[in-house]
């Protein structure tokens with residue numbers, strides 16, 4: 001029972017008057033937040049505005065499990081089921097992850113490196129996302145700044161803002177196959193720059209960096225005294241000319257934090273398992289305290305599920321090559337279909353055929369289009385009129401471009417692109 005004195009005390013304390021509070025929301029974050037989810041919800045609303053809407057086609061999210069053709073391998077599901085049924089993994093996991101999982105990942109990564117990683121170099125995280133959430137605050141000393149690619153992956157921007165790490169952007173150059181604008185890196189960096197982020201294979205550009213280019217990046221980072229965070233959640237998801245080269249190959253030049261995950265290559269983003277791997281044969285992370293900070297951070301945060309960790313050795317060991325190569329072939333075909341159909345769409349240009357990952361950037365040529373003011377307007381009208389969802393480039397840092405995910409079924413891809421074509425024809429300026 002709530003007694004009367006309590007109720008009136010509650011009412012009295014509810015009167016706010018001219019009180020002063022020391023806290024406030026992070027203004028920087030609310031000012032800069034064009035979130036992917038927010039834009040997605042807005043586009044869905046536009047579709048629902050249309051009484052005569054067509055069936056929905058989503059070329060927006062990079063979650064291939066939306067489509068049943070992208071299904072994980074039975075070896076992976078079996079490994080998880082075995083772990084669950086053993087009842088051995090219902091406990092909390094050790095802070096930095098189960099040793100056998102760490103060892104398996106160290107071996108898996110080392111097969112592409114010129115030296116052997118040890119289990120101590122691997123920290124298990126709840127997906128690549130938590131790896132980002134951990135590594136940025138670990139590096140965020142007062143006044144520090146970090147170099148991020150533009151376009152990029154929005155989680156880096158929001159996480160950096162949350163931990164007061166200043167963000168500076170370097171451009172990826174569409175006319176050069178989305179290579180890093182190397183000249184700009186040196187101009188951007190100063191003594192407070194701690195790291196640069198590279199996403200390879202690239203989300204959202206769909207390119208794969210060459211060995212030579214990565215080596216140049218490593219040398220510049222070394223010169224500047226910064227580390228490289230290499231987001232390799234799409235490792236080995238390549239289907240063009242350039243093979244995947246892990247940044248860790250250059251870790252004798254510069255220390256590298258590699259971020260990885262099962263989510264994309266195994267089509268299991270809901271399993272929440274990823275890792276941070278320190279590729280640092282010279283031991284610079286030990287000396288600078290980065291390793292200690294990662295461990296301290298992990299001790300105070302949540303973990304990925306123990307039974308998923310326990311399944312890792314078997315997943316990595318038993319996944320058959322034909323599962324992986326079949327997926328690559330599907331994505332290659334999707335990329336080809338996308339590129340061929342995109343060429344026939346007026347007012348849009350894809351500067352670089354995708355050769356890795358699952359998304360691609362397309363430019364809107366505003367000189368050829370009427371009654372559309374920007375990329376957001378393009379996507380909103382497209383959603384309303386054609387029930388096709390694609391992401392405006394502004395959500396990944398590149399205004400007036402579009403980000404399209406091609407990891408969908410052929411029928412959705414063909415249908416979606418033909419509706420985008422009809423839309424562009426309607427809005428094209430007459431020659």
Ligand SMILES: *Cc1c(COP(=O)(O)O)cnc(C)c1O
Nearest residue numbers: 127128129153203261263269274
């Ligand atoms: C999907 C993705 C992540 C997050 O990985 P999860 O394992 O799904 O948490 C991180 N970086 C990039 C570039 C991604 O595309």
